[in-house]
Amino acid sequence: xxxxxxxxxxxxxxxxxxxxILKGLxxxxxxxxxxxxxxxxxxxxxxxxxxxSAAVLTPEDTFKxxxxxxxxxxxxxxxxxxxxxxxxxxxxxxxxxxSVIQTRHRIPEQDLREDQILVYQVPIPEPLxxxxxxxxxxxxxxxxxxxxxxxxxxxxxxSQHGAIATSYAYPVKVEGRYVMDPSPIPxxxxxxxxxxxxxxxxxxxxxRIYAVPPYTDVVSLDFxxxxxxASKADHACDLCGSTDSYLDELIVDDAGGRMFMxxxxxxxxxxxxxxxxxxxxxxxxxxxx
Amino acid sequence: xxxxxxxxxxxxxxxxxxxxxxVSFDLYPGEVMGIVGESGSGKSTLxxxxxxxxxxxxxxxNFDTRTNGMCDTVTMSEPERRMLSRTDWAFVHQHARDGLRxxxxxxxxxxxxxxxxxxxxxxxxxxxxxDWLGRVExxxxxxxxxxxxxxxxxxxxxxxARNLVTGPRLVFMDEPTGGLDxxxxxxxxxxxxxxxxxxxxxxxxxxxxLAVVRLxxxxxxxxxxxxxxxxxxxxxxxxxxxxxxxxxxxxxVLQV
Numbered sequence: 001x002x003x004x005x006x007x008x009x010x011x012x013x014x015x016x017x018x019x020x021i022l023k024g025l026x027x028x029x030x031x032x033x034x035x036x037x038x039x040x041x042x043x044x045x046x047x048x049x050x051x052x053s054a055a056v057l058t059p060e061d062t063f064k065x066x067x068x069x070x071x072x073x074x075x076x077x078x079x080x081x082x083x084x085x086x087x088x089x090x091x092x093x094x095x096x097x098x099s100v101i102q103t104r105h106r107i108p109e110q111d112l113r114e115d116q117i118l119v120y121q122v123p124i125p126e127p128l129x130x131x132x133x134x135x136x137x138x139x140x141x142x143x144x145x146x147x148x149x150x151x152x153x154x155x156x157x158x159s160q161h162g163a164i165a166t167s168y169a170y171p172v173k174v175e176g177r178y179v180m181d182p183s184p185i186p187x188x189x190x191x192x193x194x195x196x197x198x199x200x201x202x203x204x205x206x207x208r209i210y211a212v213p214p215y216t217d218v219v220s221l222d223f224x225x226x227x228x229x230a231s232k233a234d235h236a237c238d239l240c241g242s243t244d245s246y247l248d249e250l251i252v253d254d255a256g257g258r259m260f261m262x263x264x265x266x267x268x269x270x271x272x273x274x275x276x277x278x279x280x281x282x283x284x285x286x287x288x289x
Numbered sequence: 290x291x292x293x294x295x296x297x298x299x300x301x302x303x304x305x306x307x308x309x310x311x312v313s314f315d316l317y318p319g320e321v322m323g324i325v326g327e328s329g330s331g332k333s334t335l336x337x338x339x340x341x342x343x344x345x346x347x348x349x350x351n352f353d354t355r356t357n358g359m360c361d362t363v364t365m366s367e368p369e370r371r372m373l374s375r376t377d378w379a380f381v382h383q384h385a386r387d388g389l390r391x392x393x394x395x396x397x398x399x400x401x402x403x404x405x406x407x408x409x410x411x412x413x414x415x416x417x418x419x420d421w422l423g424r425v426e427x428x429x430x431x432x433x434x435x436x437x438x439x440x441x442x443x444x445x446x447x448x449x450a451r452n453l454v455t456g457p458r459l460v461f462m463d464e465p466t467g468g469l470d471x472x473x474x475x476x477x478x479x480x481x482x483x484x485x486x487x488x489x490x491x492x493x494x495x496x497x498x499l500a501v502v503r504l505x506x507x508x509x510x511x512x513x514x515x516x517x518x519x520x521x522x523x524x525x526x527x528x529x530x531x532x533x534x535x536x537x538x539x540x541x542v543l544q545v
Binding site: 148 | 406
């Protein structure tokens with residue numbers, strides 16, 4: 001244990017963040033301003049997510065961090081270590097064993113349960129930002145439910161690309177009211193936003209927290225004649241053979257060789273442990289890197 | 290016939306300075322009203338007060354809404370007023386750049402108002418957008434081009450299409466022909482006159498160009514220093530000006 005207060009932030013700050021979280025849960029999809037603190041990491045690395053995690057963690061929690069689905073990238077490892085050190089909580093890579101999961105840009109493949117919390121790192125919480133630069137105006141648009149502009153973006157996609165080309169941070173409408181940016185998750189994950197777990201979104205630099213309570217209706221925006229499609233690479237995972245998980249494409253040599261693999265490393269590993277093998281995979285070995 | 294718009298004693302002050310003072314008039318369906326005057330005479334202030342962009346200090350702007358009859362748009366709630374301004378009202382800015390989204394294609398610009406009132410069928414939106422581009426004499430193959438690729442006259446016509454697509458009943462125009470060369474002006478005026486007659490639009494046109502009001506406006510209001518100094522039928526005011534300032538204005542026009 002260290003000399004830090006439990007989970008780094010002082011109790012008053014955690015209290016302030018919890019109030020914002022509760023307000024966010026009470027008004028699903030509404031962006032609650034909060035007094036974001038300086039964290040010992042640069043903006044854009046998950047300062048919002050870390051503050052939300054710090055506010056919800058208890059000593060009994062088991063913590064998991066994923067970055068683009070992976071447990072072993074720099075960002076995920078350092079945030080996990082940060083809370084190991086400052087909160088002394090148990091950590092895990094197994095989705096099913098974690099009670100708090102902080103994520104950047106993915107939702108785990110495995111369905112979450114009611115006793116789990118998913119914390120998102122959000123770079124830009126305002127879905128209307130790139131269409132309407134004025135914060136005063138976007139707040140007014142949210143307040144008056146004027147969301148026609150969001151469809152102008154989708155219209156532009158279709159007129160330029162023949163289909164809705166927005167593939168991540170795909171705008172959703174929460175419980176028939178607020179239009180929300182689900183953070184830059186692939187649109188493949190959008191249907192999973194309708195889940196049993198609690199979803200909390202933290203944007204540190206932009207000082208906003210918002211939330212989706214369990215079993216909340218989350219609908220991806222679309223046109224009647226161009227319905228929403230949760231797309232992924234048309235391939236199976238080369239390591240575990242899964243055909244229904246979201247895939248990363250990896251260039252493996254200079255001759256155009258490539259392989260596809262699950263972006264969710266825990267999901268892929270547990271399938272390989274269970275004996276599934278993909279086209280380029282090898283049987284799972286405990287000591288393999 | 291009852292008026293579409295009833296303006297009652299509108300005043301707007303900027304501190305001690307007068308923006309416009311005690312303006313009242315009625316506008317009937319299908320009628321085009323011109324407001325002329327020199328720079329700083331309060332024309333634009335008045336127009337912005339009428340269109341809800343500025344809050345007047347005194348007075349009422351009663352509009353004959355489709356659902357509730359005559360309503361004061363100054364005191365109505367903001368959601369209602371904003372709803373009006375994207376359905377029954379239209380506002381054509383002097384600079385097309387103020388009224389267009391420059392980073393959105395022509396089709397998207399025209400479609401925005403449709404989507405704002407709930408259109409969710411891409412094919413229909415695009416069809417209507419293309420139809421409206423045709424009506425303002427923009428080729429259908431320019432539908433996916435951005436307004437930045439358009440000439441000034443085309444941008445102005447695009448702005449008009451974008452405003453008229455939801456079938457408004459009242460159009461506010463702030464110097465719609467400003468900054469365009471004369472031949473383009475002539476075509477734009479011709480187009481506007483056709484659309485106004487065809488759709489039975491009421492319009493309030495602010496301009497300092499007397500030729501524009503001569504062509505478009507049924508009635509004319511002359512403003513000076515925030516006050517209305519003369520009103521009447523356009524031909525009557527222009528051919529037989531009574532007020533000294535109007536006489537000066539009419540005689541200032543260069544004859545070629």
